[in-house]
Amino acid sequence: xxxxxxxxxxxxxxxxxxxxxxxxxxxxxxxxxxxxxxxxxxxxxxxxxxxxxxxxxxxxxxxxxxxxxxxxxxxxxxxxxxxxxxxxxxxxxxxxxxxxxxxxxxxxxxxxxxxxxxxxxxxxxxxxxxxxxxxxxxxxxxxxxxxxxxxxxxxxxxxxxxxxxxxxxxxxxxxxxxxxxxxxxxxxxxxxxxxxxxxxxxxxxxxxxxxxxxxxxxxxxxxxxxxxxxxxxxxxxxxxxxxxxxxxxxxxxxxxxxxxxxxxxxxxxxxxxxxxxxxxxxxxxxxxxxxxxxxxxxxxxxxxxxxxxxxxxxxxxxxxxxxxxxxxxxxxxxxxxxx
Amino acid sequence: xxxxxxxxxxxxxxxxxxxxxxxxxxxxxxxxxxxxxxxxxxxxxxxxxxxxxxxxxxxxxxxxxxxxxxxxxxxxxxxxxxxxxxxxxxx
Numbered sequence: 381x382x383x384x385x386x387x388x389x390x391x392x393x394x395x396x397x398x399x400x401x402x403x404x405x406x407x408x409x410x411x412x413x414x415x416x417x418x419x420x421x422x423x424x425x426x427x428x429x430x431x432x433x434x435x436x437x438x439x440x441x442x443x444x445x446x447x448x449x450x451x452x453x454x455x456x457x458x459x460x461x462x463x464x465x466x467x468x469x470x471x472x473x474x475x476x477x478x479x480x481x482x483x484x485x486x487x488x489x490x491x492x493x494x495x496x497x498x499x500x501x502x503x504x505x506x507x508x509x510x511x512x513x514x515x516x517x518x519x520x521x522x523x524x525x526x527x528x529x530x531x532x533x534x535x536x537x538x539x540x541x542x543x544x545x546x547x548x549x550x551x552x553x554x555x556x557x558x559x560x561x562x563x564x565x566x567x568x569x570x571x572x573x574x575x576x577x578x579x580x581x582x583x584x585x586x587x588x589x590x591x592x593x594x595x596x597x598x599x600x601x602x603x604x605x606x607x608x609x610x611x612x613x614x615x616x617x618x619x620x621x622x623x624x625x626x627x628x629x630x631x632x633x634x635x636x637x638x639x640x641x642x643x644x645x646x647x648x649x650x651x652x653x654x655x656x657x658x659x660x661x662x663x664x665x666x667x668x669x670x671x672x673x674x675x676x677x678x679x680x681x682x683x684x685x686x687x688x689x690x691x692x693x694x695x696x697x698x699x700x701x702x703x704x705x706x707x708x709x710x711x712x713x714x715x716x717x718x719x
Numbered sequence: 720x721x722x723x724x725x726x727x728x729x730x731x732x733x734x735x736x737x738x739x740x741x742x743x744x745x746x747x748x749x750x751x752x753x754x755x756x757x758x759x760x761x762x763x764x765x766x767x768x769x770x771x772x773x774x775x776x777x778x779x780x781x782x783x784x785x786x787x788x789x790x791x792x793x794x795x796x797x798x799x800x801x802x803x804x805x806x807x808x809x810x
Contacts, residue, residue: 461742468753472760479764483771528744 381657384683385676388451389659391689393652395447399440400648401554401641406434408555410477410502411548412574413495422567423495425711427484429562432707434481436700438474443696450685452675454526455659462520462528463512466535470508476501503548510547514540517651518597519661522668526675529664539596542589549585550644553578557624557640561633564710572628575636579625582643586617599661604654613653616646 409430416422449456460467480498518539521530556578559571593601604610620643627636655661659675662668676682730737 457742461744464742464745465749465753468756472756475760475764479767483767530744532749 381671381673382676382679384679384686385672388676388682388685389652389656389672392444392447392451393648395440395444396651397645397648399437399444400550400644402433402437402440404551404554404644405558405637406430406437406555407477407502407506408551408553409559410498410555411506411552412555412559412571413502414499415574416567416570419566422570425563425567426559426571427481428711429559431481431484433703435478436703438478447685450688451677451682452659452670452672453677454675455670458522458526458528458660458670459512459516462530463515463535465532466508466511466515470505470512473501473503473505473508477505502551506548506551507544510544511535511540513547513651514543516660517543517593517600517655519663519669521664522660522662522670524668526660526662526668526670537596539592542585542592546582546585546589549578549582550647553582553624554640554644557628557633557637560628561637562711564712568710572631572633575640576625576628579621579628579640583618583621586621586647600654603656604650607653610650610653613646613649616649617643618646620644620646 409426412426413423416426445456445460448459476497478501480494480501483494515535515537518537520528520534523529553575556571556575560568560575563571604614620639620641623639624636624643627639657672658669659672660670662670677685726732728737729735730740
């Protein structure tokens with residue numbers, strides 16, 4: 381394993397974290413849609429908090445795909461072929477919610493069909509993203525060539541289902557923290573109340589997932605427990621939830637959202653630290669696993685990607701900064717010019 | 720269709736045969752099923768879009784709400800209505 385290969389693995393983990401934090405909150409707002417009842421103003425407020433940013437957030441998903449394709453091509457090949465059905469379900473969910481968001485200007489957000497598309501699409505996408513994460517931790521059957529060797533049923537195992545539910549809880553928590561940060565009035569107090577509950581749900585699901593993991597993915601748990609930084613990541617998850625709860629009580633919405641985001645960082649960190657140096661574990665024979673060194677693109681490609689990233693990442697970061705700065709602060713009711 | 724069919728049997732001309740590039744684990748049934756679902760979703764989205772746009776067209780343009788409001792504000796200077804319109808446009 382070269383230093384450059386490890387650096388690229390860390391960059392992939394950072395991108396996954398960025399995606400989970402950013403698209404996490406807008407998927408979460410989609411989940412909240414199902415909880416706020418039929419109040420049109422609440423829903424309008426929730427929609428407005430994500431409408432300028434959700435599509436940009438989803439681009440991080442594409443970015444992860446492009447990055448893995450460039451720096452760990454066998455991982456891209458194995459995961460996109462092997463997880464085909466699950467990833468298509470994620471895609472269908474994303475299409476439905478995006479179509480709902482796109483048609484929002486037609487003033488249909490109170491219709492049942494619209495809510496089903498937005499809320500249902502968000503739930504489907506969030507759940508199956510968790511299933512993907514669960515299977516990446518648990519490992520899948522791989523042949524000697526590193527290709528996926530299981531049937532479509534191999535991805536639907538208890539651990540992956542638990543991870544799907546954990547992902548939904550984390551996204552809902554993230555969405556509630558975001559909505560509490562961006563809204564006023566009744567929508568604000570409702571979002572705060574949901575946030576304070578959601579943090580507990582995440583803690584409970586994290587404990588449940590940990591318990592299942594001890595039996596379902598003992599190798600991952602052992603690797604994680606054997607590394608100090610693994611314990612740091614677990615501590616970040618718990619401290620993030622505790623911080624979110626305490627800061628939430630004190631009505632510090634921005635700090636509470638950042639604490640919730642730290643929890644997401646810790647969860648992705650738990651994956652990265654526990655799986656290192658493997659990226660896609662082979663559940664049938666560890667020798668078939670795709671590791672950082674076996675899956676990395678040739679050295680020259682990795683160097684070329686450093687140049688691409690040196691230009692691209694600051695550019696993307698600048699755009700993200702501009703968008704979030706432009707739409708900073710809380711949403712005002714019915715702004716002019718957005719009819 | 721011309722490029723895709725014309726390139727066969729290559730998926731990357733002269734580099735990689737389609738038969739070597741195909742996913743070993745994705746079955747024809749899976750591809751057919753997901754393609755069918757995709758067609759259903761896109762048809763649904765298209766119908767929704769068509770109904771929405773038809774609704775917008777049938778409703779017609781709003782009765783120039785913004786112009787009426789600024790008209791009231793500048794009612795004391797009716798002769799400068801054109802100038803007020805300019806200001807509104809630039810602000």
